[in-house]
Amino acid sequence: MSERAATSSPGAASRVRLLWARLGPERRLYLIGACAAVAAGIVAYGVPLGVQSAIAGAFEARAMRTPLVDAAVSSPTEADTVGVITEPERAAPTSTSARFALALIGGADAVARQPWRVGVLIAVSAALSGLLLWLKGWCVAHASQRAVRRLREEIYAHLQRLPASFFRRHESGDLLQRCTSDVDTVLSFMSSQVIEIVRSSSLLLAAIPLMLLTDVWMTLSSLVLIAPITWFGVVFFHRVRHRFLKKDEAEGALTARAQENLNGIRLVRAFDRGAFECERFRAANAKHRDLDRGLFRLFAIFWSASDFLCLIQLGIVIGLGLWRVADHSLSISDYAFFLVAVNLWLWPFRMMGRILADLGKATVSIDRLDQILREPEESAPTEPLPPPAEPLRGVVRFEHVTFRHEPKGALALDDVSFEVRAGETVALMGPSGAGKSTLIDLLLRLVDPDAGTIALDGVDISRLPRAWVRGRIASVLQQPFLFSRSIRENLVIASPQADEHSIHAAAADAALHTTIARFERGYETIVGERGITLSGGQRQRLAIARAILRDAPVLVLDDALSAVDNETEREIVGAIRSRHGRRTTIVIAHRVSTLTLADRVVVFERGRVVDVGTPEELRQRPGLFQRLWSVHAEVEREAGMGLAGDRSSNEAAEGETP
């Protein structure tokens, strides 16, 4: 296809192939569309042919009447207007195209007698051309929209299946840009650019044989500037690419300036710097304006210059044509054909350069998208095992688990082994960076261990489907993500069949029900981007309620209560423990008050398990837990009955730091 011409950089050919491959099953529709575009281009010349035959037919009629006119009347007025015109028309030989056009509508005689025949030719060919154009539009609309829909879905599906590590390696802004604007670039290529090239070139290509049938020299003269006009466009837009980039950068800077101001608006106001900020914004605003204005100037130059080239081309055709008409070597009807035909294909060609210059963008975009699509998805187990019988008992065993974040980096987990019994609540504690969260990631199969195994009810989870494992573990991550939907939808997102009662019960267990009830729209309140902003503690509690509602055999809380105050934390953990049919629970926590609620505590330090025991046991032997405990005990003593006593009247007491 013609885009091949525009892409010269190495690897461009393979990128074009990529683009072609993306069209997939839509290639046939595209071919039909392209054929329709070519056919429409050919048929469109019925209009100039019609004008040509109208004049030719009229002179035929004159010719039939001329002897009469000559013999009977020879009034000077008549000679002025028509008489003399017949001369060159008769002197010039009738061209093949004119004879063809006249033959098409019943021959010169018939046209001379019934001039409406040319009208029929023009109207029918225009209508037919329109019909073919519609067919082209129909094919291209369906083909491009289908192809792009498929592309979008493929990318989205692939993103869903990429491993968590992929998202650590890639910046989300860049990913989003690829998923949106790169797709748009590909769409605009598929829906308009390709077809515009086909249309413009088919108009020209269809004109050439017809023009040659009319007059060879006129044809050549009409093509003199085609190459320069196209070349001018390509070179022009290629040369000014960096100006567009600069303007985009200035726009980015302007946005950044405004964003910075809005984010820091409190500071700006407190320091009374409104006027100063206006001046700073003005500088960015003015820079953007000036660059943008410069682009308009460039466009002004481009359009006026390319119009000038086109007008010169037209002038050459008119000049040569008139000279030949005066010379009697070109008939007036053929001249008319050229005048109308050249106008038909000349003007669309001005845009060719721009389109060709832009083609490179589409191949770059498709390559950027392909990079995502080439990334390997999360692996499926190579030697799958049958999953354990359900209902699961919920025994989780870690055996010699070792893990590094980077292939040659430090050990994040070093030979970790312990077991969580069915229905047991185990707390993981230790300094940050000790490997607690990594262990949870491994359990959820977000990452895979370098050595060792994790077993669920005795079955190695690395030999079970990831989704199956995650489906059995309800987890609350350190920074829970809420979807931009209502509270209710966020709660039931993973358990669609939950009824009203269990939704409220889960929210109550997470100490959230009363808070929600106080919102104007209750459970229908929209949260996130397009709704209200919840506080850190509210977000955590919502995520906990969501996990509780899933009612999975294993519950994991990864430091999920850090923004919730002590007492609420105790309440929530207590509620979880007292739920009917106790679930195996693994909780990462820092507060002694919470740790003491666990059946057993696992102490981590630098990726290793340094101690395991019941809170009672750990209190007795020296170590991290004991040191924390002593502070806790000291405070308890100080507070006397205080802490166990009345709670503050306000329920909103989450995040109660002084």
Add this chain to the structure above:
Amino acid sequence: MSTADDLDITADDVDHIDWRLWSRIARRAFRFRSAVVQLIAGGIGIAAIEGVRPLINAALLDEVASNGITSRVGWLATAWIGLAVLFCGGVFAFIEAAGRLATGLGFELRQAAFGRLQELPFAYFDRRPVGWLLSRLTSDCTRVSSIAPWVILDIFWAAALMTASITAMFWMRPALALLVLTTVPVLLVTSFLFTRVMVHTARRARRLNSAITATFAESIAGMRTTKTLVREERALGEFCGQTAEMKLWSTRNALQGAIYTPVVSTVAAIGVALAASAGGGMIGAGDLTAGELIAFCQYALLFMYPAQDLAQRFADLLSAQAAAERVQALIDTDAEIRDSDAVRARIEEQRTDPKPGVAEDGGPLQPGRITFDRVRFWYLEGEPVINDLSFVVEPGQTIALVGPTGGGKTTIASLLCRFYEPREGRVLLGGIDQRERSLSWIHSRLGVVQQTPWLFNDTIAANVRFGHLGASMEQLVSAAARVGADRFIDLLPDTWNFVVGEGGERLSQGQRQLISLARTVLRDPAIFIMDEATSSVDAETERAIQAAVEELLRGRISFIIAHRLSTVRRADRILFVADGRILEDGSHERLMSLANGHYRRLYLQQFEEERQASILES
């Protein structure tokens, strides 16, 4: 908390053009007089040339056909070339003018909106996310300003072109002109009908497109959560629903376009057919020249463009109307908190006739004692945040505000800064109602340090200088030294010219805090307000910050929304605030002596957490 009214001006489904709104925008556009004049002149000029060119072509052909190459042909050719050059000049002129108008108008709108944002009360920002405001300043302003020149141009260009063509045709052969013109109403009606329908489908597609972008963004940000909820397939299903709808509407829009263009060009060709049939007969009868026939055919085709362009501009106005409405609404929003007329009069008086020893608004230079007198405040009607709050702070006192999140601590500080005004009651500075003083005086006496200090993506020097714009380098250095920020600044690669990154990301939390303290020291405020960071920093930075704060507290009224025990203990007075009331008021020792006191409970809890954190990190 609830959604602001104008957030919902997605009243995108406008069906009629709001002429009053657009005439206001037009008035703003017409201020760029020379650009508008050049634009209109260019449009009319090229329309006239386009209208005349077929006539010249006709005259050339007829002259050559009847008399060969004569001097008249020379004149006509010269005119043709001259008009071609003029035409290109006109094209340059109108695009250049459109550029000046579009960019100038965009600049003005943006500047006006930005300026207004600098004056609007905080209540305005509470209800509008930054991203939303940003779209008003960027895409909405661009949208409105970029269509403005083309609407103006095309109205004049289309009118001029139609007038010129019709005049030329009637001047040649009125009867044939009437025949050809029968297509014009059809062209206009078809174009307007189609564009009107297409505006709707395009709008649907655009909205779906932003929904798809939002879904992509959400899926990227929430990937881990999606995985742990095993929602991948369901999320994909929902996404496919969106893409299916997107495909439906964009295909529909494209199909409408696929019908529209051929229909219009066919109607135009029918005009040519009429001209050719009737004209052919007329030539045969000797009533028309060949040149004139060609001219008529060209005019018939020419009408297609103004009809299409006018319809397109109409569609542009419709689809940009929501953007225009939002921008205009922002510019029109009243700044509720501003200097009263009396205050402004006094400022003017002081400016013309300066009295020594008083502030710019004629009041005392120093704020003196601070009094909250039965203050009530709510953000939303019926949800009081501050309830009948009264207290007095003497000059030099350090006040620690403690209490649960959402209890009203931050609101008290905001009221003191006059970021909000009490709904009932008064805030007095040295016995004078805050509202009797000028906003800029109040703000000039304030030093505010936020919990997450906001730094501009600029050099350290520029960030510190924000506290006092005219400060010399020596003053900057000494301010930094006073808070102990000089040590780390000197170690940075470019020292004072180090660019801190977006929001200060290239500095640690503690370093950012020190910069913001240095900035405040430089300002030398009479009232110091600090929202202490909740997140802990390493012990050394902690000590540095403590020392810096110590430096700032000296000799000023200070309000600290306190999170650290060391700060709380040092305060002269502790106010325990919950539910918009002061529940406890007194020194640390006094409040600790209250058995079961709120403060005591909070203190012990915090004591435990701080100790435990230090054990875990040791």
